[in-house]
Amino acid sequence: MTRRPGKGRRTIALKDRLTPVLISLxxxxxxxxxxxYFVGSAEQWPRIxxxxxxxxxxxxxxxxxxxxxxxxxQIWVISLVCIGIWALVLAIFRAxxxxxFAPLRxxxxxxxxxxxxxxxxxxxxxxxxxIPALNLPGxxxxxxxxxxxxxxxxxxAYATEVYRSGIEAVHEGQGMAAKALGLTQxxxxxxxxxxxxxxxxxxxxxxxxxxLQKDVALLxxxxxxxxxxxAQIYTARTFNYSSLVVAAxxxxxxxxxxxxxTDHLARRDRQRRLQSAL
Amino acid sequence: xxxIEIDKLTKFYGERLVLDAIDLSxxxxxxxxxxxxxxxxxxxxxxxxxxxxxFDDGTVKLDGTDIYDESFGRTGLYKRIGIVFQAYNLFxxxxxxxxxxxxPVRVHGRQRAEAEDAARRLLDLFGLGQYAKAYPEQLSxxxxxxxxxxxxxxxxxxxxxxxxxxAALDPELIGEVLKIxxxxxxxxxxxxxxTHEMAFARDVADRVCFLDGGRIIEQGEPRxxxxxxxxxxxxxxxxxxxxxxxxxxxx
Numbered sequence: 001m002t003r004r005p006g007k008g009r010r011t012i013a014l015k016d017r018l019t020p021v022l023i024s025l026x027x028x029x030x031x032x033x034x035x036x037y038f039v040g041s042a043e044q045w046p047r048i049x050x051x052x053x054x055x056x057x058x059x060x061x062x063x064x065x066x067x068x069x070x071x072x073x074q075i076w077v078i079s080l081v082c083i084g085i086w087a088l089v090l091a092i093f094r095a096x097x098x099x100x101f102a103p104l105r106x107x108x109x110x111x112x113x114x115x116x117x118x119x120x121x122x123x124x125x126x127x128x129x130x131i132p133a134l135n136l137p138g139x140x141x142x143x144x145x146x147x148x149x150x151x152x153x154x155x156x157a158y159a160t161e162v163y164r165s166g167i168e169a170v171h172e173g174q175g176m177a178a179k180a181l182g183l184t185q186x187x188x189x190x191x192x193x194x195x196x197x198x199x200x201x202x203x204x205x206x207x208x209x210x211x212l213q214k215d216v217a218l219l220x221x222x223x224x225x226x227x228x229x230x231a232q233i234y235t236a237r238t239f240n241y242s243s244l245v246v247a248a249x250x251x252x253x254x255x256x257x258x259x260x261x262t263d264h265l266a267r268r269d270r271q272r273r274l275q276s277a278l
Numbered sequence: 279x280x281x282i283e284i285d286k287l288t289k290f291y292g293e294r295l296v297l298d299a300i301d302l303s304x305x306x307x308x309x310x311x312x313x314x315x316x317x318x319x320x321x322x323x324x325x326x327x328x329x330x331x332x333f334d335d336g337t338v339k340l341d342g343t344d345i346y347d348e349s350f351g352r353t354g355l356y357k358r359i360g361i362v363f364q365a366y367n368l369f370x371x372x373x374x375x376x377x378x379x380x381x382p383v384r385v386h387g388r389q390r391a392e393a394e395d396a397a398r399r400l401l402d403l404f405g406l407g408q409y410a411k412a413y414p415e416q417l418s419x420x421x422x423x424x425x426x427x428x429x430x431x432x433x434x435x436x437x438x439x440x441x442x443x444x445a446a447l448d449p450e451l452i453g454e455v456l457k458i459x460x461x462x463x464x465x466x467x468x469x470x471x472x473t474h475e476m477a478f479a480r481d482v483a484d485r486v487c488f489l490d491g492g493r494i495i496e497q498g499e500p501r502x503x504x505x506x507x508x509x510x511x512x513x514x515x516x517x518x519x520x521x522x523x524x525x526x527x528x529x
Contacts, residue, residue, distance in 0.1 A: 177367035180330055181381035181429070182356035191380060195371045 054242045061234040061243030068230030069250045072216045075148055075226065079216070080209060082152045087159030094160065095167050095193075096185060108160065115157035121218050123150040128222040143222035151219070155212055162208065166201035167193055203266035210258050214251060227251070279342060281306045281437060281468050282327060287336035289322055289492075296322050297333065298492035304437075307466045311479040311500070314489035315515060320472045323489070324439050327470060328359040340437070353385050360430030361439040364446050366422045368414040368429070374401070375410040378429045386433060393432070400428045404458055420451030427458050438462065440471040444478075456482075476519055480504050488512045 039045060090111060093104035115123070128147035135141065170193050178188035220229035227247040234243035282304040289297040296319045304310050312320040325331035327338055329345050338345045345355050368377050378397040382388045401407045404424055414422050423443055430438060440459065444452045456478050462469065463482055473479050479486055480500045487497040488509070496509040507513045 171365075171367075173363060173365050173367040174369065176330065177363065177369070180328065180356060180361045182353035182385040182433070183381065184352070187384055191372075191384060192369050196369075199371070 050240075052241050052245050054240055057234075057238065057240045057242035058246050061231065061246055064230045064234065065227050065243055065246045065250065068225050069227035069247065071224065072213075072226040072228075073254075075144070075151075075216045075219060075224075076213050079148055079151050079155070079212060082148075083155045083159050083208075083212070084205075086152060087156040087163055090156060090160040091163030091167060092189060092194075094164055095189060098185070112157045112160050115154050116161070118154070120151065120154045120215055121221070123154050124218045124221065126150065127153075128219070144219065144224045147219040147222045147224060151212065151215060155208060155215075158208055159205065162201050162204045163197065165204070166197035169200050170196045200269075203262055203269055206258065206262040206265065210255050210262065213255055213258070279306075280304060281308075281341060282470070283337075283339040283342070284323075284327070285337045285339070287323070287326060287333055287338060289319075289326060289331070289333040296492050297326070299336065300492070300494060302487065302494060304468060304470060306468055308484045309463050309467075309469045309471065309482055311471045311473055311483035311486045312489055313473065313476065313479060313486060313515075318489040319492040320489050321441050324361070324441050324470060324472050327437075327439055328361055329355055330361065356381075357386060357433045358435055359437045359439060360433065360435035361441065362423070362426050362430050362443050364442040366414070366419075366426040366446070368422055368426055370414050373411050373413055374406070374417070374425050377414070377425060378432045381429075382432050397428070397432060400431060401425075404428060404461075418451060419447045420454045423447060423451075423455045424458055427455070427462075431462075437468045437470070440469060440473070442472050442474060444473070444475055476504065476516075488515065490515070 090108045093101070093108040094112075096104060124147050127150035128143040131139070131146045132141045132143060140146075167189075174192050174196070175188055178192040183191065216226060217228040220226050220232070223229070225233075227250055228244075231243040231247040235241055280303040282302075284300055284302040287297050287300040287302075288295070298319075300319075300323060302310070302323075312323065314320050322331055326333045327345075329338075340350075340355065340358060343349060350358075368374075369380070372380065375394060375397055378400070379390065379393040382393040382396070383390050398407065398410060401410055404427075406421060406424060406428070409417060409421065409425070414425065417425065423446075427438075427440075427443070443459075444455050447455065452475070456475070459469070459471070459478075460482055471479070471483070483500045485497060486500045486503045487494045488503070488507075488511075489495065490511050496503065496507060496512045503512070504516065507516055
């Protein structure tokens with residue numbers, strides 16, 4: 001008998017597919033149910049609940065924490081744009097070969113070494129408190145601005161390396177073909193290499209995007225009223241930590257979908273490469 | 279006058295001598311095939327001709343002018359000498375049309391519409407007209423390599439360098455690429471071809487040069503060189519080729 005994709009095979013396939021789903025569903029319910037039961041029945045649970053998960057406190061804290069979270073989001077988005085551009089400039093500096101461009105290349109290398117080697121918190125403190133204290137004429141004087149600058153400087157170092165790996169992943173034959181067509185070094189980057197490199201780095205870049213979203217909270221040490229700061233203010237007033245949980249939930253709501261998107265894009269990218277390799 | 283004049287061309291990769299004082303001249307409309315084992319220096323020689331690879335000593339002249347002469351400007355040489363690579367090296371993010379018009383528009387300052395018309399004419403000429411808006415990965419290897427040939431023709435070069443252009447192709451796709459090269463010969467294109475297709479070299483070449491260890495060991499009219507090689511190393515190389523069946527129809 002010849003095998004063909006008939007009705008019989010499909011029913012088997014459906015059953016085959018459903019069984020593992022059912023098994024995992026049941027085991028998940030059992031495991032997490034058990035955890036919830038033991039936690040909930042623990043002697044200390046009511047105290048924990050009122051301290052961290054008090055619904056009243058959460059509702060009370062939510063408006064100010066949400067307002068702070070909007071501030072976080074704004075800082076995040078503006079920093080992202082600055083990082084995306086500045087890091088690209090640095091990566092281009094890094095990619096230019098030839099003696100004329102040596103100063104730019106060396107600058108980019110030193111920059112990455114310096115800012116990747118320093119804790120972001122240290123930079124935030126240094127810039128956010130240090131520079132406003134100088135009272136420099138003509139420059140903004142608030143901690144928010146300089147804290148943001150510190151984040152941009154720090155994250156740009158990582159992003160430069162991501163761009164660079166993307167540029168180096170483009171096959172060397174592409175650069176050679178561009179040169180043979182008479183393109184300048186800049187034209188080669190602009191028209192041949194970068195369009196491919198940018199596509200290569202999307203998944204890795206999204207990882208940085210997620211990381212930055214959380215590190216915006218570092219600016220709270222400068223008194224910037226972001227989500228974490230607002231939650232702390234509430235905690236300081238009421239000695240209840242539920243407001244921090246609210247902030248945590250907001251962060252998760254933003255980062256988890258982003259992480260899923262990153263996974264999805266990385267998977268698609270891998271498939272695209274596999275296909276083109278065939 | 280010779281279109282290309284190579285004199286005492288010498289090139290090292292680190293300590294290793296890859297081109298050992300090579301002399302070679304190519305007349306206008308002449309087709310020269312370079313053959314030899316891998317590592318014999320053929321591809322390096324080819325890339326020295328259009329300045330893609332720098333060499334350590336000797337000169338390369340195009341129409342009597344040194345290729346590093348300032349009169350070529352930065353792009354003049356690349357405009358007059360086209361090159362096609364083994365792996366096509368098309369830009370995967372650009373359509374076939376954009377691949378072809380990139381250099382004419384960005385490097386040589388031609389109007390986009392005019393460059394696209396010219397590109398479409400070339401595509402039609404080589405039977406690829408319907409693929410103008412396709413991306414390279416949507417084409418077969420043979421089609422991609424034909425597009426790569428057209429891309430190098432888009433700047434109206436006087437000399438075409440072909441670097442093992444069929445080596446990455448499935449056997450059934452080689453023919454369509456070789457046909458283009460034959461057509462170009464008929465139109466009088468001056469070409470230097472690195473190839474492992476001995477039967478093709480015999481058919482298309484005016485002269486075949488056998489390279490070994492960075493030197494041209496033997497050169498001559500193809501029928502003579504393939505049937506009565508004089509140098510023992512050429513003989514040995516051709517015997518291996520015939521034994522591997524790649525020169526089956528050689529009489």
